[in-house]
Amino acid sequence: MDLWFTEYYTKNARFSIKIDKPVISLNSEFQRIDIFDSYAFGRVLVLDGYLMLTEKDEFIYHEMMTHIPMAVNPEIRDVLVIGAGDGGVIRELTKYETIKRIDMAEIDKLVVDLCKKYLPQTACKLDDPRVHIYYEDGLKFVRSKNNEYDLIIVDSTDPFGPGEDLFTREFYGNCYKALKSDGILINQHESPYYPNDALAAQKTHNRIKSIFPLAKVYQAHLPTYPSGHWLFGFASKGLDPIDDLSSNWSMLGINTRYYNKELHKGCFALPTYVKELLNNA
Amino acid sequence: MDLWFTEYYTKNARFSIKIDKPVISLNSEFQRIDIFDSYAFGRVLVLDGYLMLTEKDEFIYHEMMTHIPMAVNPEIRDVLVIGAGDGGVIRELTKYETIKRIDMAEIDKLVVDLCKKYLPQTACKLDDPRVHIYYEDGLKFVRSKNNEYDLIIVDSTDPFGPGEDLFTREFYGNCYKALKSDGILINQHESPYYPNDALAAQKTHNRIKSIFPLAKVYQAHLPTYPSGHWLFGFASKGLDPIDDLSSNWSMLGINTRYYNKELHKGCFALPTYVKELLNNA
Incomplete structure (x- = not known):
C-alpha cells in the first residue's frame, strides 16, 4: 500500500x-x-x-507554548487556553503544581473526543481536576472575562477557517482585558518563510503590538510545520521574557526535551530578515 | 507541465x-x-x-558558515574553504577586506564551472584576486598543510559519496594541524532530526571533539534542508564563540539578512534533545 x-x-x-x-x-x-x-x-x-x-515532534510546539511564560512568571495561577483540543498544552501546564485553574475554550468538541480516544500522548491530562473545558468560540469566551487570568495561551489553527477570529485586533483586545496586571499572552504566530505565512506573521505582530505594551516574538525548529521555522508571540502588560526570567525554573525539576533555560534566551534572537518582516508593517 | x-x-x-x-x-x-x-x-x-x-534561502547557510567565525576573530587573514563550489561561502568571505588569502579546495571543477555560468548569485566572487581555487580532494589538500590558516570552512556534501572523507577523524586531525594557534574550524554538521542525519551529526561531533580542545555546535533555520533544522560545528584551539565574540563586528558595516550579533549568541543555545544527542555517544 x-x-x-x-x-x-x-x-x-x-x-x-x-x-x-x-x-x-x-x-x-x-x-x-x-x-x-x-x-x-x-x-x-x-x-x-x-x-x-x-507524535514525533509535538513536544517542541507544546513545550515552547508553555514553559516560556511559566519560566518568566512562576506565580501563574489562573490560565486560559484557547483551542488546543489535542491536549498537548494542557499536558505541559499540568506539570506545574502551582497552577490552580486551567480554563480551556475549544470550539470543536469532536476534536477533543477524538484526541482523547486516539491521541493519548497529548490528551492524557484533559481530565485533570484543574482543567475546565468550555466548548465555545474562543473569541466569545474571552469577551466576557475581566482581569481573571495570569496567562492566556492561544493554540489556534491558521488564520482562516475556524481559527480566523483568533487573529483579530478585537480578540487581542479582549485578551488584554481578560489578563491581570502581570498577564502574559502567548500565541502561535505562523512562520516567516513562505509568503502567505510571513504576511500572517507580520499582521499578527502588528495587531498585538498595537494593544500590548510589550510584544516580542520567539522561534522554534518545528520540522513538520511549513518551512520548519515557527514563530510564537510573547505579549505582556510589562513582564519581559528575558529580563524577568525567573532564576528558579530549573529547581522545579520539570522534564523537557526541547525547552531549557539557555534556549529560552536564545529563541528570542531572530534572524535579521525575520526582524525586518515583523517591523516593516 | x-x-x-x-x-x-x-x-x-x-x-x-x-x-x-x-x-x-x-x-x-x-x-x-x-x-x-x-x-x-x-x-x-x-x-x-x-x-x-x-536562490531563495542560500543566504542563511552561507552567512552562518562565514560570519560566526569572522565575528569571533576579526584578525583572520588566511582562510581555507573545502568544497563550496557554488561560491556562496566565498562571496561572504570577500566582504571582509581584512582577509588576505582564500584557498579553496573543490574536488569537482564542473560544479564550479556550472555555478559560474548558471548561479551568479553565489558564484559572483570566485574571480576575486584573493581566491585561489585548487581542484583537488580536500582531504589530500589539507594533509600537506601546517600552521597555515586562521580559519577552515568545510562546506561539504553529506557523509557519503564525494564528501565522505570530509567526515573522518583523519581529516579533522589534518585540519587541526593546518590551523594556526588561534585557528577555527567550521563545518556543516547535518541535522538532529531524521534518524540517519542525527546519527551523522552525533558521530561528527564526537570525532571533532576528540581532536579539538573546544568543539561546539550551533543551529540555523534552513527551510529547504531536511527538517529545516541544520547544525554547524565550531571547533577551535581555544577561541570560544561567545566569550571571545568581538565587539567590533557591527562597525564593519557588513550587510546580512540572517546573521546578527544577538542571533550569534542565540544560535549556540540548542534544544535539550539535540544536546543529549550530541553528548550521548
Whole structure:
C-alpha cells in the first residue's frame, strides 16, 4: 500500500509523509478531522488538510507554548487556553503544581473526543481536576472575562477557517482585558518563510503590538510545520521574557526535551530578515 | 507541465518543489549535477539528487558558515574553504577586506564551472584576486598543510559519496594541524532530526571533539534542508564563540539578512534533545 498525506506549503512546494494506515476521518460541525498512523512520525492529526501535530515532534510546539511564560512568571495561577483540543498544552501546564485553574475554550468538541480516544500522548491530562473545558468560540469566551487570568495561551489553527477570529485586533483586545496586571499572552504566530505565512506573521505582530505594551516574538525548529521555522508571540502588560526570567525554573525539576533555560534566551534572537518582516508593517 | 523535484528525507517523508524548467543536467567525474528553475525558490542546485542550495534561502547557510567565525576573530587573514563550489561561502568571505588569502579546495571543477555560468548569485566572487581555487580532494589538500590558516570552512556534501572523507577523524586531525594557534574550524554538521542525519551529526561531533580542545555546535533555520533544522560545528584551539565574540563586528558595516550579533549568541543555545544527542555517544 503506497498511501501518502501531502500538505502544500505553497502551490509550488509540498511535504508528504507516508501513511501506514488511516485511523479515523470525520467531518465535525466546524472542520474535517483526520487521524493517521505514519511510519516516520507516529500518529498524526490533520485538520482541514493541514497537519496539526505528529507524535514525533509535538513536544517542541507544546513545550515552547508553555514553559516560556511559566519560566518568566512562576506565580501563574489562573490560565486560559484557547483551542488546543489535542491536549498537548494542557499536558505541559499540568506539570506545574502551582497552577490552580486551567480554563480551556475549544470550539470543536469532536476534536477533543477524538484526541482523547486516539491521541493519548497529548490528551492524557484533559481530565485533570484543574482543567475546565468550555466548548465555545474562543473569541466569545474571552469577551466576557475581566482581569481573571495570569496567562492566556492561544493554540489556534491558521488564520482562516475556524481559527480566523483568533487573529483579530478585537480578540487581542479582549485578551488584554481578560489578563491581570502581570498577564502574559502567548500565541502561535505562523512562520516567516513562505509568503502567505510571513504576511500572517507580520499582521499578527502588528495587531498585538498595537494593544500590548510589550510584544516580542520567539522561534522554534518545528520540522513538520511549513518551512520548519515557527514563530510564537510573547505579549505582556510589562513582564519581559528575558529580563524577568525567573532564576528558579530549573529547581522545579520539570522534564523537557526541547525547552531549557539557555534556549529560552536564545529563541528570542531572530534572524535579521525575520526582524525586518515583523517591523516593516 | 507538471514537473516536480523530490528529495526523500527518509523513505517515508519527502519534500517536493515544482520546477519551471530544467537548466542543465550533467554527470561529472564525481557526481550527477542538476540545475533547475523553480517557482517558489528561484534557481536550485542538486548534487546526486540532494538539494544543495536554492536562490531563495542560500543566504542563511552561507552567512552562518562565514560570519560566526569572522565575528569571533576579526584578525583572520588566511582562510581555507573545502568544497563550496557554488561560491556562496566565498562571496561572504570577500566582504571582509581584512582577509588576505582564500584557498579553496573543490574536488569537482564542473560544479564550479556550472555555478559560474548558471548561479551568479553565489558564484559572483570566485574571480576575486584573493581566491585561489585548487581542484583537488580536500582531504589530500589539507594533509600537506601546517600552521597555515586562521580559519577552515568545510562546506561539504553529506557523509557519503564525494564528501565522505570530509567526515573522518583523519581529516579533522589534518585540519587541526593546518590551523594556526588561534585557528577555527567550521563545518556543516547535518541535522538532529531524521534518524540517519542525527546519527551523522552525533558521530561528527564526537570525532571533532576528540581532536579539538573546544568543539561546539550551533543551529540555523534552513527551510529547504531536511527538517529545516541544520547544525554547524565550531571547533577551535581555544577561541570560544561567545566569550571571545568581538565587539567590533557591527562597525564593519557588513550587510546580512540572517546573521546578527544577538542571533550569534542565540544560535549556540540548542534544544535539550539535540544536546543529549550530541553528548550521548
